[in-house]
Structure formats: structure tokens, C-alpha cells
Amino acid sequence: MTERELFDAIGRLPEHYRTEALALEQPCTEQKNEIDALFDSASHTEAVQYRKAPEPEKPVNRPVAVLRKTVPQKPQKSGILGLTAIAAAVALTVGVFAWKMRQDSEMQGNSAAMPGSSADYVQQSDIPAETVTMLPEEQSGSSTQTTGQTDGIPLPEDVPDADEMFTPSPDPTGKNGGVNTMGGHGLLKTVSNTPGTLILEDDDNWYINGGTRISKTVHNANGHLYGELLCQKPGCAHQLDDCPYFNCHNRLLSDGKNLYMTGAKLDGVPNLDQTLFKQDESGIFEPFFSPDLYKRVITSFKQNNQLTEISYAYVLQLGDTDTFYIALRATFYNAANTANEVRLFGVLLDKKSDRFAITLYSDGKPLYDAEHELLYLFESDGNYYPRYYNACIYDMKQIALSYDPEQDVTEPAEMISVFHAYTLLDGKLYYYNDCTDAAYRLLPGECSLYCYDPEKDRDHAVMLLEEKTNRMDITAADGRLYYRTHASVGKDKICSCAPDLTDEQVVYETPQVIRNLYPIEDPAFIHIDAEASIFLLDGTEEKIDASFYD
Amino acid sequence: MTDAELLALFVQRDERAVAETQAKYGRLCRQVAYGILANQQDAEEITNDVLMRAWDVLPQEQPKNLGAFLAVMTRNLSTNRLDQYTAQRRGGGARPAVLDELAECTASAENVEHTVDARMLDDALRQFLDALPAEQRTVFVLRYYYALPLPEIAARKQIGVSKVKVMLMRLRKRLNEHLKKEGFL
Numbered sequence: 001m002t003e004r005e006l007f008d009a010i011g012r013l014p015e016h017y018r019t020e021a022l023a024l025e026q027p028c029t030e031q032k033n034e035i036d037a038l039f040d041s042a043s044h045t046e047a048v049q050y051r052k053a054p055e056p057e058k059p060v061n062r063p064v065a066v067l068r069k070t071v072p073q074k075p076q077k078s079g080i081l082g083l084t085a086i087a088a089a090v091a092l093t094v095g096v097f098a099w100k101m102r103q104d105s106e107m108q109g110n111s112a113a114m115p116g117s118s119a120d121y122v123q124q125s126d127i128p129a130e131t132v133t134m135l136p137e138e139q140s141g142s143s144t145q146t147t148g149q150t151d152g153i154p155l156p157e158d159v160p161d162a163d164e165m166f167t168p169s170p171d172p173t174g175k176n177g178g179v180n181t182m183g184g185h186g187l188l189k190t191v192s193n194t195p196g197t198l199i200l201e202d203d204d205n206w207y208i209n210g211g212t213r214i215s216k217t218v219h220n221a222n223g224h225l226y227g228e229l230l231c232q233k234p235g236c237a238h239q240l241d242d243c244p245y246f247n248c249h250n251r252l253l254s255d256g257k258n259l260y261m262t263g264a265k266l267d268g269v270p271n272l273d274q275t276l277f278k279q280d281e282s283g284i285f286e287p288f289f290s291p292d293l294y295k296r297v298i299t300s301f302k303q304n305n306q307l308t309e310i311s312y313a314y315v316l317q318l319g320d321t322d323t324f325y326i327a328l329r330a331t332f333y334n335a336a337n338t339a340n341e342v343r344l345f346g347v348l349l350d351k352k353s354d355r356f357a358i359t360l361y362s363d364g365k366p367l368y369d370a371e372h373e374l375l376y377l378f379e380s381d382g383n384y385y386p387r388y389y390n391a392c393i394y395d396m397k398q399i400a401l402s403y404d405p406e407q408d409v410t411e412p413a414e415m416i417s418v419f420h421a422y423t424l425l426d427g428k429l430y431y432y433n434d435c436t437d438a439a440y441r442l443l444p445g446e447c448s449l450y451c452y453d454p455e456k457d458r459d460h461a462v463m464l465l466e467e468k469t470n471r472m473d474i475t476a477a478d479g480r481l482y483y484r485t486h487a488s489v490g491k492d493k494i495c496s497c498a499p500d501l502t503d504e505q506v507v508y509e510t511p512q513v514i515r516n517l518y519p520i521e522d523p524a525f526i527h528i529d530a531e532a533s534i535f536l537l538d539g540t541e542e543k544i545d546a547s548f549y550d
Numbered sequence: 551m552t553d554a555e556l557l558a559l560f561v562q563r564d565e566r567a568v569a570e571t572q573a574k575y576g577r578l579c580r581q582v583a584y585g586i587l588a589n590q591q592d593a594e595e596i597t598n599d600v601l602m603r604a605w606d607v608l609p610q611e612q613p614k615n616l617g618a619f620l621a622v623m624t625r626n627l628s629t630n631r632l633d634q635y636t637a638q639r640r641g642g643g644a645r646p647a648v649l650d651e652l653a654e655c656t657a658s659a660e661n662v663e664h665t666v667d668a669r670m671l672d673d674a675l676r677q678f679l680d681a682l683p684a685e686q687r688t689v690f691v692l693r694y695y696y697a698l699p700l701p702e703i704a705a706r707k708q709i710g711v712s713k714v715k716v717m718l719m720r721l722r723k724r725l726n727e728h729l730k731k732e733g734f735l
Contacts, residue, residue, distance in 0.1 A: 001671070001734050003652040009671045010652075010694045011625060015618075017679060021691035022618045390716055415719055458654070 180283060181261070182207055182230075182248060187283045190254040198254055210248030255316040261285045262312040276312060276326070288315075288324075293354050297347060314362060318396060319370035322352035325377075327362045346377060348399060357399065360412070364389050364422070371427045372454045373397050378418065388434060391418040393454070416452055416462060425476035425499055428453050430465075432474070444486050445470050449501075465501055482507070553616040560608035567608075568601050575617050576601075579624040585697025586628035586646050587635075596631065600624050621696050628697075648697045651718070655725040656735065674732040678725055689714060690721050 180188050186203030193199075200207040206214045213230050231238060231245035238245045253260040261277040275294075277285035289297065298310070313327040326347045344361035364378030373396040378389040392412035422431035428451050435447035449465045456463075471483040480496045492511075497504040551570050559567035576597055583596035600623050613619035632646070679687050685707065692703045693714075700718075704711040729735050 001656050001729070003649045003656050005668075005671070006652050006656055006675075006729075007649060007694070008629075009668065009675050010691075011629065012668075012672055013675070013679075013691065013695055017687070017691050018622060018695060019615045019618045020684070021688040021695065022615060022621060023688075392715075412715070415715060417716075 181252075181285070182213070183244070184213075187281075188259055188279065190256055190259060193254040193256040198252065200248075200252070200254070200259070207248060210245055210250075210252065253312060253315050255314070258315070258317055260288065260312070260315045276315070278315075290354060293349070293356070297349075297356060314366050316366050316368060318368045318375060319373075321396075322350055323396065324349045324351060325362075325366055325368075325375060327366065329361075348375075359394070359399075360392050364418075367422075367424050367429070369424055369427050369429075369454070374413075374454055375399070376424070376429060377412075378422070388420070389418040389422075391416050391422070391429070391431070391452075393452075414452075414454075414458070414461070419447065421472065421474050423474050423476040423481070425481060426479070427455070428499070430474055430476070430481060430499075432469075442472075444472060447472070449474070471495075556616060557608060557612060560605065563609070568605055571604060571616075571620070572597075572601055575620050578617060579620055581698050581702055582621050582624040582696050583628045585648060585699060586625065586632055588646050592628075592631060596624055596627050599627055603627075625696065646697065648694055651722060652694060654722045655729060670732075671734060674729065674734065677732075678728045682721075686717060686721060689717055693718055 179185060180202055182188060182200065182202065182205070184202035184204040184207075188200050188202050188207075191199040191201050191206065198209055204215065207230070208214065211230060213228055229245070230248060231243050233243070236243055236245075238249070240246060251261050253262055259279040261279070262275075276288040278288045279285050309331040311329050311331075313329065314325070315327075316325045317323075318325060326349065328345055328347065330343050330345060332343065344363075346359045346361045348357045348359055350356065360377045360379055362377040363380035366378065367376040368374070369376070375394040375396055377392045377394065379392060380389055393414040393416070395413040398413065416429075416431075417433070418429075419432035419434055422429060424430075430449065430451050432447040432449055435443050437443055445468055447469055448467045449469045449471060451463045451465050453461055453463060470485040471481075472486065474481055474483045476482065480498060481501075482494065482496045485493045485495060492509070493506050494508040495504055495506050551574065556567060556571055556574070559570065579597040579600050580590075580593045583593035584590060587593060587596070600620055603623060604620060611619070679690065682690065689703055689707060692698045692706065693700075698706075700711050700714050704714045707714070726735070
């Protein structure tokens, strides 16, 4: 039987099936109009009329985000930057982690109390959490004027003009040898970029999750590398742009390779500017979007001419290509100048041709398999933790074609359900299935470990590797899988194995409960135990006293 | 304007009938046609053809659901044009997404093509649909009968696009299993 025969059989369905499906009218005018804009090109009258609807008043005057910097005295440099030193630096993460969590909870509490907080926005949104469409090709040639019409579509008035968008920070970062955004010297580089952890370094310091600066050269009385909180202002709520913690924690994004500066990250405070900067090779943060591209992207979100604020969740360069994936959140306002909904977008940008497509928003950290040219986007299925994801796998060879608006390739090539931990190794996705109780509590030892191999045919691509596994927090480095196990209290381990789960080696054992495992720099790892201490795992162990953060 | 009012205009041979029908159902027709032909120009032409035919036949026909009536007509015209393109080996090179998706249902491990009795297949398909909850059944029909885009289905059903995707993926898998069980694969 062919698909066409099945299609024809569906075409012979009796009337009651057909009428049942179309029985309900479109439930919401707004959604109808949204779909209009998604489906219709600018040539369709309905969409054009709709886009010409009066625009509500601009709600607030958003300040142009300008990163302030502090210029501390440059500490003495050291040429010794060994792995142990790096690990020692990152070993302080747990203290920062605890501190950060405390601060985050405070900030969330403050934020929740604020009218129109981001938490409120999400709760108030009743729009489907993601949108899939292709942008009309004809828009790619749109005007570069800052006002006026483009192909008959009026540009939203609140799109920042070019001067506002690209007003650089006074000194967004220093050139090599100069003072950079974080107050250190030299180029800021990403040391670790895992969910929940962003560790940067420059010539002078490591920067842990935006909260702590650890000098590479200054030791304390115990002989440990000396660290200090980035923000030492008593009572600081870390919500203003004169706070270095705020700037680092809320405005820096990394895809592991490039560093980006944003107006506001998702967990940061909204209502800042909407621009995105990318650090170039000399350490300067340059505007990521061209003015024309930025306007077209923003215009595409403004199907109903409501005002928008943008915050960014992920930016990911797809290998060495000119294509970038950006997950962002657009906040829309109603005529009463109250933020009334948030829509989540994923944007695929081809920087070379300045074309783009709107696709799935990824709640989880997106991954890119350069070998197979596959983009893994993770859409959460609920708001609880641990998260369940629908992993949508996009074949970029097809997506590249999809920039032609007449081709419908918005469907992912494959979708699989993925539990909270996942990692890519040798072009295969390793992940767990659902293993929680009714209260969504993780049940160690009940998970099954799966592998998705894109080289196999669809029916056999997903392989069960191990049922009821004790492996947790799986991550990949150095050609091996790393994970923690929790056989019983006092028997926690960090182990590694070959991709086929053979050749298991115990990397570290502890009587403590290992809470998290982060890859820092192959093959060094840290874990966080029950007492918020951190150990370096590169074959050696170095415990750092966390009392500094109390 | 209600369907009854539109039909009355057709009966009265009032030319506003076409414009009003275009305003109310033009988008639906374009979406159905686009879903099958994957070409916007074709979708526009098919929609115009549907309206022309509606002008011809609607005085005699009194459909209970005008939207479904027009959508069915659109599907039939679009399928005919797809056949023409297939025969002529043209059509913009774009294969309808719905056919790609349905290929999942027809794929079998042995990859042996069976000659299918159309009536038996129709029965099996109805069995499959009758066993589904209404929401899943209507999502299936909206996608594979009307070839509507996923955001449109999501909006109509007031669910997320991703839920539609997952639902369809599972339905395709179940249909594949059902067709295997019934001996079609």
C-alpha cells in the first residue's frame, strides 16, 4: 500500500467525520488572526489589513541597556593556568550555587510581587506555547528605512531605531589587554556552559555563574585561590544594571563557543532593551542583527501590532556554519499598556543570506550535531521538575531549503520524548525516560536509559540501553559517558563508561550525596554534594572550603 | 454572515455571495489547497475555482455545513491537480507534507507493496477512527483529510502546536499498527 492510497482512502471518509472535524468555529479571533499572519504572505489582503490595525500606545520608555563596568586594579598575572587551577576555581561553584539559589529565590520573590512580572506574564498567557511558520521570502528584501512601510506592511512604530538599537555600551568590553565587561583583562571565554552553570574566564579571573570572581593569581591564607563576590554592595537586590552580578547573570549568554550580551535573559528582569550583541574575536560586543534583519524578525512577531519586549534564552551557532538558533520570549502588551501575554519563539537565522525562519522554542538547552547536521530542540511538557521534553529533531539540510516560503518543512524530522537529562555523544542522543512518582519526584533506579541514533532507520533509531538504571545526570566528555550513581546512602559514585555502557570505571566515590555533575573541561568534572562542597574530578580531588560564602 | 445567509445569497444569485464566502471561507480553502499542493499560487487558483463552482452548484445543493462542503470541494480539486502534476512530473518539486507523514503509516518492515482493496481499506480506516477519542479523531481528519497546517489545527482545538505534533505522531504510529494488524502492510 502506498501513502497515496491511504490519502485517497482518507478522502473517501463519510461526511460525518468531515463535518465533525470542522464543526467548531475558530474559538478566538486573536488566534485566527495569528494563524492568518502565519499562513498568509503579505500579498493576502486579510493579513495586510490586520497588520494595519491601529497600534496601541507604547507602554513604557525602555532604557537603552548600557553595561556599566568597574575597572579594578589589574592584578598580577600568572602564566600558570593548569587544569588543577581551573578546577579549583570552578570548585567554588557550589557556594556560589547556594548563594545564587538564595538570591534567585529572593529575586523571584521580589519579581512575583511586582506587577507585570515575568512570572505573571507566563501565567496570563493563553496562547499556544510555540509557533511554527516560515517567513515570506519577499520580506527579505524589505526596506532598510527606520520608518514607513515595507511591501505594504507598516513597520511597528516601537521597533527601536537604528541609533537606539546599536548604541554601543561605552566600553562594552576591552580589546585584548584592555578591561573587559567583567572588569578583568583580555578576552572573555566560556569555560563551562551547562544548564544552570555558566563559567567564564579572562586573563585574570574565573567568573562563576555571574556571582563570583575568582582570581587566578591571588591566594588566601589557606593557600587556596582567592575569590570574591562580584557584587559586594550590602542589601543589593541585583536588579539594576549597576550591579555586576545582574549584568553577568542576566545579560551574558554562551553557546559554549561564542559569548553574547543581551538586554535581558529569561530569568532576568524584563523591560530592558531588545538587542543582542555577539563578542567578536577582539573582544568587542558587536550587534548581532543587522538593522534590516532585526526589524524583519521583530515585525514577524508583531502580527497584531502589539508592543513587544524581547528576552533571550539560548543562542546557539550551528557548528561552523552561518546559521544560528535563538530561543527568545516576546512580551506583548494590550491597549491598556499591561503586559498580557508572552509568546515563545525559536528563530533560525542564516546570517549569510539574512534569511530566517521561526520555529520551535526550546525550553531545554538546544544541541547541535554537526556530523549529521541535526538540531535538537527541547520543548518542555509541563512546568514541573524534573522536566519532560518533547525533543524535536530538525534536519538542517531540510531547514536550509525551508527558507523558500513555498516549502513546508516546519515539521521536525523526528520527535522523541526525553526526560530531564540528555547529552550528545558521537552523533547520538542519550537520554532517560520518565521515572518519577505521582508527585513528579525522581525515582532513582527506575529510569531507563535510551539512545537515539539518527543513522538508523526510524523504526530502530531509538534503542533501549538499560532498564532500571542507576545512572543519573548523564553527560559526555572525552568520548565517554559520565554519570553519577546512588546505590544507597554513603555509596554515591561518579562513573564513566564507553558509549555502549561497557568498560565502566569509577571516577570518584563519596559518602556524601552527589547532587549534580557538571562537565567543566574535558575530562575534569565537579559535583555538588549534600553539604554544598565541591570536588574536582580530574583524577585528583581538591576540596574547597565553602564557608567563605556563608 | 451566517451560512444560511450565505446560502440565501447564492440562491438569490446575488454576487455578494462569492465575496462574502471568500471572506469567510477563503482562508480555509487556501489552507486545504496549500496543504495538498504546497504551492501558494495553486492554492489561490484552487480557491477561486472552488468559489466559481460553488456559484454554480450551491443553488441546487443545500449543505448542512458550508465550510465542510467547500473544504471537501477544495480537497477534491487539489487532489486532481496534484494528479495532473504527478503525471506531468512537475509541481514545484514540493511533495505534500501530509503524504510524507502518511508514508510513516504505510511503511512496513518488509517493504512489500500489497494490492489494496479500497473498500476494505475504507472499513479499516473507519474502524481506526471510530476507536479514537473525538479530539484525536478530529485532529487526524483536520490534518489528513483537510491537510490543514499544524498551527491552524492547534488554534481550532485550543491546544499547543507541539501537542498536535505529538498527537499526530502517535496516531500515525497507531494507524501503522492497525493497518499491519488488518493485513494491509
